[in-house]
Amino acid sequence: MSHTATRLRNIAPPMVSPMWSGCSIRNGLPCSSATGTTPQPGRDAISRKPCRPHPASCNHSQTSKKQGNVPFDQQTLIVLNPMHLNRRHFLQQLGVGALTLGAATSGLANASSGLYSLFSPARALKLPRGLPGANGVNAAKLLDFVKAVESANLNLHSVMVLRHGKVVSEGWWAPYAPELKHTLYSLSKSFTSTAVGMAVAEGKLTVDDKVISFFKDDLPATVSENLAAMRVKDLLTMSTGHDTEPTGKMRTDGNTNWPKAFLAHPVEHKPGTHFVYNSGATYMLSAIVQKLTGQPVLTYLKPRLFAPLGIEGADWEVDPKGVNVGGWGLRVKTEDIAKFGQLYLQKGVWNGKRLLPEAWINDATRYEVMSAGGKRKAEENDWLQGYGYQFWRCRHDAYRGDGAYGQYCIVMPKQDAVIAITSETGDMQAVLDAVWDHILPAMDGAGSADAKPLTQTLSQLAVLLPVQEGRSSLASTISGQTYAFADNSLKAQSASLTFGKDGVIFKLHDDRGDHQVLCGINRWATSDSTFSAMPLKLVETPVPGETKTRVAGTGGWQDANTFVMTWRFIETAHYETVTCQFGADNTLSVAFESSLAKLTKTKDKRPVLQGKLRESVGMKKA
Template sequence: MTLNRRIFLHQLGLGVAGLGLIGSLPTTLRAAPLRSFRLPRSLPEAQGVSSAGLLDFVNAVEAAKLNLHSLMVVRHGQVVAEGWWAPYAPDLKHTLYSLSKSFTSSAIGLAVAEKRLTVEDKVVSFFPNEVPATVSANLAAMRVKDLLTMATGHDKDSTGALRSDPDQNWVKAFLAQPVEHEPGTFFVYNSGATYMLSAIIQKVTGQPLLAYLKPRLFDPLGIEGADWETDPKGIATGGWGLRVRTEDIAKFGQLYLKKGIWNGKRILPEAWIEDATKFQIQSKGGSRPKEENDWLQGYGYQFWRCRNGAYRGDGAFGQYCIVMPEKDTVIAITSETSDMQGILDQVWKHILPGIQPEAIAAKPVVPLKQKLAALALPLPAGQATSPTVARVTGKPYQMADNSLNIKRVSLAFQNGSCVCTLHDDQGEHRVVCGLGNWKEGETDLSTVPLKLVPTSVPKETKTKLAGSGAWSDENTFTMTWRFIETAHYENVTCRFDGDDLRLEFQKSLAVLSNTKDPRPVLEGKLMGTVSQGK
């Protein structure tokens, strides 16, 4: 992950925090995927791809603990490998983080084709009522193209300033930022710039970004159920916040691979594809020399250039749409990793060498099919039960005053699962965890830390979740709550000692960075015969 991206996420205050609102999770809520169009399937060798190389890739990313959530490899338009690490699954959307930027760029390409704007248009021309009293020469010179290429002239990412604007007017806040460099000459990764592309789309079309893209891009590709986070005024965040399925990422990459043609119909102009994916400006990032660094290969219109003649859209924690024109191949990946370069390294090491010009005569490697069918993220380590269960099951614990406003906690073990019930100032909230498996449901946990902006996805009040728990020792029960349409999870540890309960939270980002979770450890006392419902 690049330094700028780390700064961006720090500014967003990202973390799975604020456990004040936990919802009821009694049943599996997974709906059947909407498949108005599925990519065709084929065996790897039939499309000239080595099953052994694919298997080596999967084994390598697992050995390196790169925490992939999904993988789809497309060759000659055919899916030759696909897999989801349970509890992630084909029908679940996944937050794309900055891979969203490539979709926003596509919207600009469509609007340019419709002659609603040009990349040479000045940014201030779209927002005459939001410009500062004094417009600097650099701000006046900033073009749509400079937003696209992350060359706005800002010295740092503007996202933090947008999110902290007291008037919640992100457009005005962006235009108020100092522009220290001549636009077009200085690259800095700037998600605020992509937000402005979204704002421009809404300005010139009268439609939010998602509504504009739906009939022009999503419907033709059969991408259904997509949603996008918005700013407080309802403008799509643009630079992050889109959620689609893994196969939708692959379809998007296939559209670009075919230079804007989908099922014989032109969706995007070929000239736009060329401009969007070629070297436009020297990028920054990573810690390796250029020949080993996929962040120093150059930047296009919200696409990164890669080594090996490839390009990609990518998002924080390893959301990838990798397009390899020379190999007629697309790779879609979702994950939660702190080593984004590590995932790309394994693609170049294992998948790329196995892509051959013609079909491969060898039979597919049987273990690949078996491996892909059995992918799973690790469950909490330990036993399904403990002698402590009989003493604590269903009994409420009164928690000492805490900043999370959690008043009472109880754990009820029954029918191969654990129901964790939390009472706070908003009422009762339940999370169901499987014992030795995942139980799926929903949570009404506040979306702010998961979705980054206060308004989040419009009208969404619940987040899908899968839970599992185990006894790591006789008196310690640990739950993992995976927010399965995001990249993240958290561990919740309950330690019983006589009549005392200690409850500790650890978000996955703290795990990745080996840092302490900022939330307090909660202390509780057994309430004896006090009714749980009171």
């Protein structure tokens, strides 16, 4: 049978009892925290007024009951038939407005405050919502943006558009959702820059301070003239004088002293004269803030930035000594990205309180040095518009923070607008082109005020779901059977698949223990798994204390002997394709392919696991 990839817009995640050790199943989708009271936009003084909730109010009647140690096929596996239930109605039944438009929330404000206090104990501050037309935005052109990125297969995960401080359009491609964090990659750099700006405002340092003054115990035996001249400002503008990026050497060969490795890297040019994209420089900024404050950047920012903006649940990867890596590794929600951009648009003021000096905002976002990157000529290239303090200048007099594979915080001062985007795209310039071609002209306000087509499209967004059309009689035969692997570099020892009516549990045992993922059959199922997302990361640095990661899984039979799963690690940018091939001689091969390998058209370096049914090798069946 053929394999097809379809964009399923009516998706019902299966729900099962959380009996499986090492895998905490989510009963449907978590309750949205979007309902309830919220301050007015950050541009105004704080005043608590009822917030317009998402179209669906919270409803916990759909949660499945714990059923104890019942065989998988006897458990209640709730699947809402997408043939009879569209995505918006499904979300309403579960109490989640995962994909919405600001316009769709109007008229419900008075009913929200009780729901907020009952179901949203965190009381995260939400941005106000508004109609596109009421805020001078052409909804039809916003819809054109969505159509453009989908037709070009740019693999967006979310988009949020703010105008005049209000969310006028927002959408998440299921299984991505508003309550989920998303890795920012190098968009993290703009947050590190903000921490430096706050430390400067507190008098802890200046941008003209010499870098070596903070690391006297980590200096090379000979300090070159150029290294001695390197300033904090040169770190901020990525004009350190390096001819090559030092970050790779900082992280290789088991090195645990990253500042020492950075300072040992040759500084061939006079600092301030030569731009080289330099994540190591951002790491050094993070290390400086920690040295001066006694706190990691994440901790330092919590009361100064995250708490005032209502950013909750953020985490940040660390180096071997616990220093936040600075140049990557921060995870926040899409709305948090939008809030951050809105703070910069408002010149550092939030709810009447100054969080960051206006002078710092101006310095950070203006042209400081000539940047490099991209393949186009300058007038068509958003990587050749100049660089500030960890912010890129853009065409159309805008600026942005951005991260690998399409994480964006775009600020458009002339239009009084902010755009937040998360994705896994292989063409970051194409996403920006779509912004300039469709969202920018939408700000002229001309055209139809009818937002219904946009609302409908946003309510049905979903990533491509790989649907396997094959059939197999093997499921009942192999279900629950354990296959033992030959020795391998992954230290994987055994695996099993346990099939139910509408889902499957894939379980793998390695030197760290048991790990498992829940997959719906040709639909998404979400679980918390101890499978590591490290092989999928561009940079393998850990989140402190993280033992589980959220995975949306789907699987199906490609043919009579091949079961293919897709695991989307939905708080990262990436996913995994896992192919299980069953042989007639009671064998199993398991092949992994990361989405990064697909994007870069390279071969996944992990070995194909080769296993045999345990009974056939004289071992007791699991």
